[in-house]
Amino acid sequence: MARENDDEPKKSRTRRAAGFFARRGRVDKAFEASKLGADFIGDLADRVRPKPLDPKGLSGRYEDGGIARFQEMAGSMSETELDRQYEGWRTQRACFQYAGLVAVLAIPLGILFFDISRIFVISLIALFLFSMFRAVRADFFAWIIEQGRFGGFYDYMTSRLPRNMQIIVPNRKRDQIQKRERDR
Structure with a gap:
């Protein structure tokens, strides 16, 4: 026995709850239920929205290079x-590199x-990128323990990359970094 309205899209829970209360003569509850549902969806969207990029994360958040914060945490x-902890991060880095x-x-x-299929090749590339991201992350955390400070990612990259490799940063950032280097 097929339903007569199988081709109609399924209604959301909020709309069904609002309809339930409206049919029972409690229209105020129907509006309240739909408002609560809309508020819930709005709150959920706010929680899942990505945070804006913090520009201080690249060059460091702390004036002293994160030494005091590291001493406080450790x-x-x-x-x-x-x-x-240091050996654990190094082991994790090695596992993800392999x-x-x-x-x-x-x-x-x-x-x-x-x-192998194209989809499998794409998934292997995705696995490689994911593994390299996790390896760099683990190495960054090992570097933090090694240095004894919460330095910025820029400091990490300049200490890990070969000396003849340059990182190109915008002029405004370069000026800030040079000023900070002079002040040290």
């Missing part, structure tokens, strides 16, 4: 706990020997 940790390496090597081998 003050309750012993030296062995910090060493275990996962990325396997993903990259699997692409040509899979195409040559196993005739």
Whole structure:
């Protein structure tokens, strides 16, 4: 026995609840239910909306380079706990680097020997990018412990990249960085 209105789209819970209260003569409850549903969706949208990019995250948020903040955060940790954290981040970095390496090597081998599909190649590329992102993240956290400070990502990159490699930053940022270097 098929329903007569199978081709109609399904109504949302809010609309069904509003209809339920409206049919029972409680129109005020129907409007209240739909308002609560709209408020819930609005709050949910605000929570899922990405935060704006913080420009201080690149060059560092702290005037002292994050030394005081690191000492505050690590003050309750012993030296062995910090060493275990450091080794854990280095291990995680190595695991993600090897996962990325396997993903990259699997692409040509899979195409040559196993005739893998395009979707599988795209997923291997995505796995490689994800692994490299996680490896850099783990290395950044290991660098923070190694340095004993919460430095900016720019400081991390300048210490990790070869000395002959340059990072191009906008003039306004370059001036701020040079001023900060002179003040030290």
